[in-house]
Amino acid sequence: MSDFIDRVRDLLRAGDVRISEHGYDELADDGLTAREVLGSIQEAVVVEEYLNYARGPCVLLL
DSSP states (O other), X not given: OOSHHHHHHHHHHHTOOOOOHHHHXXXXXXXXXXXXXXXXXXXXXXXXXXXTOTTSOEEXXX
């Protein structure tokens, strides 16, 4: 695995994160809050990484 998730976690700890309006809508559609999702990322387990994804690197977490 790469260090991508570590960089994401560092940004979260620094409070340097933005969620788009579309992102909030998607969370709401799934019955989730941003606070729940962001709070769980520190303990999440990486399932897969997509470092060459067309819209930018992303990661699937459990």
